Amino acid sequence: MRALVLDAEWNPRPDYELTDDEKARKRAMNSSQVWQHPELRVEEVERPKPADDEVLVKVRYAGICGSDVSMIETDDDGYMHYSAYTKFPSITGHEFSGEVVETGDDADLFEVGEPVTAEVTDYCGRCQMCRQGFHGHCENFEQIGFTMDGAFAEYVTVPEKILWSVSSLEQAYDTEDELYRAAATIEPSTISFYGLFGRADGIWPGDYHVYHGVGPIGLTGMNVSRAAGAGKVIAFEPSDERREIANELGFEHVYNPIEVDPVAKIAELTDDEGADVHVETSGAVSATYPVIENSLAEQANVVHISNAGSNPDITLRKFQGSSAQLYGSEGHTGQQVYPRTIRLMATGKLDNLPIITSTFELESADEAIKQAAKRVDGKVLIKVD
Amino acid sequence: MRALVLDAEWNPRPDYELTDDEKARKRAMNSSQVWQHPELRVEEVERPKPADDEVLVKVRYAGICGSDVSMIETDDDGYMHYSAYTKFPSITGHEFSGEVVETGDDADLFEVGEPVTAEVTDYCGRCQMCRQGFHGHCENFEQIGFTMDGAFAEYVTVPEKILWSVSSLEQAYDTEDELYRAAATIEPSTISFYGLFGRADGIWPGDYHVYHGVGPIGLTGMNVSRAAGAGKVIAFEPSDERREIANELGFEHVYNPIEVDPVAKIAELTDDEGADVHVETSGAVSATYPVIENSLAEQANVVHISNAGSNPDITLRKFQGSSAQLYGSEGHTGQQVYPRTIRLMATGKLDNLPIITSTFELESADEAIKQAAKRVDGKVLIKVD
Amino acid sequence: MRALVLDAEWNPRPDYELTDDEKARKRAMNSSQVWQHPELRVEEVERPKPADDEVLVKVRYAGICGSDVSMIETDDDGYMHYSAYTKFPSITGHEFSGEVVETGDDADLFEVGEPVTAEVTDYCGRCQMCRQGFHGHCENFEQIGFTMDGAFAEYVTVPEKILWSVSSLEQAYDTEDELYRAAATIEPSTISFYGLFGRADGIWPGDYHVYHGVGPIGLTGMNVSRAAGAGKVIAFEPSDERREIANELGFEHVYNPIEVDPVAKIAELTDDEGADVHVETSGAVSATYPVIENSLAEQANVVHISNAGSNPDITLRKFQGSSAQLYGSEGHTGQQVYPRTIRLMATGKLDNLPIITSTFELESADEAIKQAAKRVDGKVLIKVD
Amino acid sequence: MRALVLDAEWNPRPDYELTDDEKARKRAMNSSQVWQHPELRVEEVERPKPADDEVLVKVRYAGICGSDVSMIETDDDGYMHYSAYTKFPSITGHEFSGEVVETGDDADLFEVGEPVTAEVTDYCGRCQMCRQGFHGHCENFEQIGFTMDGAFAEYVTVPEKILWSVSSLEQAYDTEDELYRAAATIEPSTISFYGLFGRADGIWPGDYHVYHGVGPIGLTGMNVSRAAGAGKVIAFEPSDERREIANELGFEHVYNPIEVDPVAKIAELTDDEGADVHVETSGAVSATYPVIENSLAEQANVVHISNAGSNPDITLRKFQGSSAQLYGSEGHTGQQVYPRTIRLMATGKLDNLPIITSTFELESADEAIKQAAKRVDGKVLIKVD
Secondary structure, three states, X not given: OEEEEEEEEEOOOOOXXXXXXXXXXOOEOOHHHOEEEEEEEEEEOOOOOOOOOEEEEEEEEEEOOHHXXXXXXXXXXXXXXXXXXXXXXEEOOOEEEEEEEEEXXXXXXXXXXXXXXXXXXXXXXXXXXXXXXXXXHOOOOEEEOOOEOOOOEOEEEEEXXXXXXXXXXXXXXXXXXXXXXXXXXXXXXXXXXXXHHHHOOOOOOOOEEEEEOOOHHHHHHHHHHHHOOOOEEEEEOOOHHHHHHHHHOOOOEEEOOOOOOHHHHXXXXXXXXXXXXXXXXXXXXXXXXXXXXXXXXXXXXXXXXXXXXXXXXXXXXXXXXXXXXXXXXXXXXXXOHHHHHHHHHHOOOOOOHHHXXXXXXXXXHHHHXXXXXXXXXXXXXXXXX | OEEEEEEEEEOOOOOOOOOHHHHHHOOEOOHHHOEEEEEEEEEEOOXXXXXXXXXXXXXXXXXXXXXXXXXXXXXXXXEEOOOOOEOOOEEOOOEEEEEXXXXXXXXXXXXXXXXXXXXXXEOOOOOHHHHOOOHHHOOOOEEEOOOEOOOOEOEEEEEHHHEEEOHHHHHOOOOHHHHHHHHOOHHHHHHHHHHHHHHOOOOOOOOEEEEEOOOHHHHHHHHHHHHOOOOEEEEEOOOHHHHHHHHHXXXXXXXXXXXXXXXXXXXXXXXXXXXXXXXXXXOOHHHHHHHHHOOEEEEEEEEEOOOOOOOOEOOHHHHHHOOOEEEEOOOOOOOOHHHHHHHHHXXXXXXXXXXXXXXXXXXXXXXXXXXXXXXXXXXXXXXXX | OEEEEEEEEEOOOOOOOOOHHHHHHOOEOOHHHOEEEEEEEEEEOOOOOOOOOEEEEEXXXXXXXXXXXXXXXXXXXXXXOOOOOEOOXXXXXXXXXXXXXXXXXXXXXXOOOOEEEEOOEEOOOOOHHHXXXXXXXXXXXXXXXXXXXXXXXXXXXXXXXXXXXXXHHHHOOOXXXXXXXXXXXXXXXXXXXXXXXXXXXXXXXXXXXXXXXXXXXXXXXXXXHHHOOOOEEEEEOOOHHHHHHHHHOOOOEEEOOOOOOHHHHHHHHOOOOXXXXXXXXXXXXXXXXXXXXXXXXXXXXXXXXXXXXXXXXXXXXXXXXXXXXXXXXXOOOOOOHHHHHHHHHHOOOOOOHHHEEEEEEHHHHHHHHXXXXXXXXXXXXXXXX | OEEEEEEEEEOOOOOOOOOHHHHHHOOEOOHHHOEEEEEEEEEEOOOOOOOOOEEEEEEXXXXXXXXXXXXXXXXXXXXXXXXXOEOOOEEOOOEEEXXXXXXXXXXXXXXXXXXXXXXXXXXXOOXXXXXXXXXXXXXXXXXXXXXXXXXXXXXXXXXXXXXXXXXXXXXXXXXXXXXXXXXOOHHHHHHHHHHHHHHOOOOOOOXXXXXXXXXXXXXXXXHHHHHOOOOEEXXXXXXHHHHHHHHHOOOOEEEOOOOOOHHHHHHHHOOOOOEEEEEEOOOOHHHXXXXXXXXXXEEEEEEEOOOOOOOOEOOHHHHHHOXXXXXXXXXXXXXXXXXXXXXXXXXXXXXXXXXXXXXXXXXXXXXXXXHHOOOOOOEEEEEOO
C-alpha cells in the first residue's frame, strides 16, 4: 500500500542520557534530543495485518496535527522540534476516519464496512495508572502515528478498544464523503471537549468562553463550546487568515490581540463580569496569561491546553480574588470523551467542515504537511482513495 | 390600576390544625386545607409603591403557571387544589416581564426603562437555610403571586435582589414585543435549568435526555436541553396538542406513551445505551417510573421536577445496576440559575416564542387562566398594555 | 491443597428461560432460578497455576460475606437464595488477604512475599462499559469466588490487574497476623467507601451520617465514615448483638429502631437539621425509607447499598423539599476505591479488627459459613495456615 | 470598656490615586498606600450597642492573625504592610470566641449566654456577587476588625447573620475555658477547610496532603486534613520552633526544606505516587512551586492560600502531565464552611489547643501582637476576662 513514511537518524545529542529502555527499543522519550534530519517519503509499504485484538481500517481522510508538523521542523542542528515519544521509521498521522475492512480473531465489536475513528493512545489496562482509571497516562502507552504506524496510509491497524463507530454521523451529513471528512476532525475536537468537560468542573450553559489562539485546536474548541451552549464564544488571534476562518464559521467576537486590548474587549462583551472559561490554545503564554488574569469571572475555569513556549509568571492573587482555578489538560483516552463528542457532532451542531481549508491526495501527503506548517489553515486533510 | 385579584374564604377544614403563625397572619401553609371557594375578579386596585429595597415594574407580559390554575380548581367541598403557601385576597402571577418605572430609596441596581424579569421567592438572607446558601428553602420565604402581590396587574413591586435585567435579549429578538414575550418565559425555563445543572451533576453535552410529560415545564425544559447540547431530546406525552407543539418546536422524537412502548423506543433511539438524563415533568409517576427504571444509561441522572400525584414504588436494584441517581428538584432562587438562563436565551438558541400558543388581554385575565386549565396549550400569556 | 468447594445441581426451574450463553457455558446469570441443592465440602483439590497475567496468592484470612451465606441457603424447593452470576462446582470466598507466592510470565507488578488483597470483579477492559470507564459493569465480567475459584482455600489465582498490595498496613499493625486479619476486611470496607465517595457527591467532613442496618457492611461503613471525618455516626439496628459490637467499636449513637423512634432520635442528635448522609445497609426498605424521608438534611445524600427485600414507595415530595438525592450503589471495581481505602486503613483510623467476632480454621470452613448465617456476628473469618 | 485601638495617619502616597469612595469615607482599599505610622493603644472606649440585626458579644478569647501583625509593621517610609481594606482608628481582631450578652431588636437566632464565634466578612446580600452566591466577594463587604470594630476588646457587636453557635463544642471540651480557647481558633481553621472542600473538588479520604509552610494557617490546616481522613499529612517549614509545634501535635512527617530535599522526601513518603493535595501556606512561592510541580500525583489538587510574596513561574507542562489543577483560595464567608468546621471540632478530632503557644491579657494586647510578629508561635491568644 501507499503510505507517508517519516524517517530520521538516531543521533542522541552528546549531553542527552538515554534510558535503558530507549537504548533497548530505539524509541525516544524526548524526540528532540535524539532524532536528527527527519525526512518524509510517500512510498510503497506492506499492508498491515490486524492482530487478534485489532481491526484493519481503510483510511478515508486524515488530518494534519501540529505534532505532525513539528516532527519535520528542525532546529539549527537538524534535530526535530517534537519532544515527546516516537520511533522511526514509521507512518505518522493520528487524526483520521476510515472504514472497517477486517477484524482480528478476538475483535468482535465492529463490522466490516462500519465507518470509524480512533483514539490516539493505546493503554495497557493493567499498570498503576490504568487500574486507577487514568488511561491517558498509562505507564506503558503507545500512540498511533507516533510509535505505532499511523493513518497517512491506505490502511491502518487499530486496537479494537480505542476504535469508535461514527455511523451516527449519518444524522448530520448527507453524503458519505462529508461524513468521513467530518469524522477526521473528531480527534482534535476531543482535546477541547476533554479540557472543558473532563478536566474543568462546573462549566454551565450560558458561560462566556474565551479562546486564546485560533489554530485547529482553537477552532474545533470554539465549535465545541458553541454546540455545548456557551453564552458567548470570544477569541483572540493575530493571524488574519485564521480570524477569517473563525468569522466564516459564524463567530462574531474574534479579534486581533495586537490591535484590540483583549482585557477591555472581554470586559465590554461580558458586561464587566469577565470570562467564565478561558481556553489557552496559543502557546504564547507570556502574552495570554496577563490577559486571562485580568479578565477572570468569579469562579472562572482556566483550561490550559497548548504546548506553552515558556513558563509564565502567574499572579496567584488574581486567582484568589476571583476564586478561579487553572487546569492542565492535554490529549486523553478512555472514558466518555469520544462517544459524547461523536454524539454532539451527530446532532449537527458541532460541524467542523468549514474548518477544513485544504485537502491533498495521499500521493502529495508530504505537501499537505508543508502546507500545515504555514499555519494559516483551519485544518489540512489528506484524502485517501 | 387594573389587576386580577384572587380571593377565597378562610375556612380551615375541621381536621386541619392551624399553626400559631397561620392563625396570627392568616397565611395558609397548606392552602388546600384552608381556602374555600376561590374567585377571580379583574378589578381596580391601588398602584403599589416600592419600599426602600424594592423596584416598581410595569408589567408587559405574564404567563399562566400550573399553580395559578390549581388555585382556582377545587375539590368537591370547594377547597382549592393548590397545597402550598398563600394568602388571599391577592394578585397572583409570578412568571412575567416588564419595565422598571421607579426604584426604592436603597435600590440602585436597575435603571428606569430597563427590561426585567424576577425570581419568585424572596428570602431573608439571615436564617439557617439562607446563611448556608440554601436561599430557595429560606425559613422566612415569601413568594410573588402567592403571598406577595403578583404580576397579573399593570404594576408589581419586586425586591431588588430578586430582579434581573433582560436587556441582553436584544441580541436574540428584533422587536421589543418579542423580547418581552420571551422574557416572560424565563421563570419556567429556570425550573429545568436548575434541575439539570444546579441539582444534577455531571450532565455532559451529547447526553441523551428524555422528558416524561410535555406541558409548559417540559417544553421549556426540552428547549433548555437542546440549547445546552443534548445529544438527543426524546419526549413522551399523551396529549396530541402538546406533542404537536413539541414537533413545531423542531423536536422529532416525541411520542404518545399509550401508543408507543417508551422503553423500547428509548432503547432504539439510544442504540440500547439508555437515557443519560430523565426529567419527570408529568406527575403521572406510577406510569413514568417503570419506564425510567428500565431505560437508565450507566450513571444516569433522574431529575424529578413534577408534583407527583402519588408515591411511586422505586426498584432500587435498577438504580444500583446502572449506578444511577435520583434528584428531587423544584423551583429555586439565588445563585446563577437566572443569569445563565437569560444568557442562553440571549444566544438565540433557547427560543420559547413558539411555545406561546394563546395570549389574552389583562382585562380577560380570568379567561386566560381558564384556557390554561384546559391543558392543551404550550404557554398562555397575559399581555398588559 | 485443601479448599471449601460449593457444588449444586444444574436444574433450571421449569419457567426459567436459559440464555444461549447460560446453556453453552453452564453459568447461571440468575442463580436462584437454576441451582438446586447446594452443598459444601472441605476437600483436596489441585493447587492452581497462575496464567500469564495472574498471580498465585497463598491465602491467610478470608471473610464470610452475606452472598456466601445466601449461596447455601435455599427456598422450599431447594433452590439457592443467591440470585446473581455463578458457576459450580467452585471454591467460593472473595474477601481475603494473602501473600504472593508466584507470578505469571507477564505479571511483574508484585513480588513474592508481598501481602495483598484483591478486588472481586475481573473486567475485560475492552467492551462498551469498560472503554467508558465503567469497569464495575463490564459486559464480560467474571468474579472471584463466584465464577472463578475463590479464597476459601490454601491458594487462589488472581489477575494481576485487580490485586493490590497491603504492605503499607505495617504502619498501623504491629504483627503480621493483625495485618492479614485487617486486610481481609478491606473488600467489605470498599463497598461503603465507594458509595460515599465514588457515587455520592459533596460529602463533607463534619456531615452527620446515619446507617440503617449494622451488619458487616454497616459496621465497616460506620468505620469508614468515622475515619473520614463524619460529624456524627448514628445507627439503627434491631439485633442486640450487633448493636453491642458497634458500641464496642466506640460508636455511641446506636439504637434499636423498634424501641426508639428513629426520626425523633435523628432530629435530637442533629439539632433538627437532619442527616446529611443516609446509608441503607439493612434491606428492610419498607421500614427504613419512611425514616430516611423524614430526616433529610438540606441537600442530603442517600446512598442505597443493600439488597432491598422489596421496592419501597418513595415520597418524591420529601426529596424535592430538601433538595436531596438518592444514589444506587453496589460493589465496584477499578478507579481509586481500593488504594484509598487501604491508605485510610494504614493511618490506623480505619481499624476493623474489633469487628471480627469469630474465626474458624479452613478445615471447618463450612462451620464458618453456618456461623455467619446466624447473623449475629460482626465479621466471621476463616484462617488459613 | 477596655480595647486595643489601632490608629494611623491618613497620608495617601503621592502617586496613589484615591477613589471617590476612599475620599468620601476615609476607608482605604489598599491600606499600604494610604496609612502611615500605625500605633497601638490599649484604652477605654465606649461599649457598643447592637443595631437591630446585631448581637453584642462579650469576648472571651481572641487570636492574633498575620494581618493583625502586618497592620503594625511598616516599610521604610512608615506605611503599613497590610494592603487590603481598612479604616482607622478602629479596634482590630477578627478571630474570637465569646458569649452573647444582648441581641438587637430583629435578631432572634441566638440566646443570651450562648457561646459563639463569627465569620469575618459581612455581606450585603443584594449585589451581583451576593445574589449569585459569592458572598465572600460581596461588592459592599465590611470586615470585623478591619472596617468594623473588632474583638481585641471586652465587647464586640456582630451582625447576626455571620454569628455561629459553638455550644456543640461541649462534646469535645470539659471546661468552658477550653471550649472558648478552642472556639477562638475556628476562623483560621476555616481558611484551609474552605480551600480543601469549598474550593478544591474531589479530595478523598486517604489522599496524601502536603503543607508548604507551618504557621498558624498551616497548623490549623494540617489539623483539618488529619481530622478529615488524610492518608498522610506531610509538611515543610524552615522554622525550628514551628516544626517542633507540629511534632507536638503528633505530625511525624515535618521537615526543614533547607536540609531535606522536599521532592525526594515526598516521593519516598508517597511511594513515588506524589501528593494528591498541596496546600501553599508559606508565601515563599518561588521556593515552593518548583517542589509542588515536581511532586504532583495524578489529578493533584494544588490549593493556594498564602499571600504570595511574588508571582511564581508555573511549569504548565507539569500540570498537564499530571492532570493537575490549581485553585486560588482565601478567606470566605457564607455557605457551610463554618458549621462543618465547628462540627468537626465537636467530634474531638480537630483539636487546636496544642497550637496555642502564648496567651496574653487584654491589657497587654499590644504585647501579644508583638509576640506574634516574631513568627515562632503556633497561635497567640488574648484572654479577655
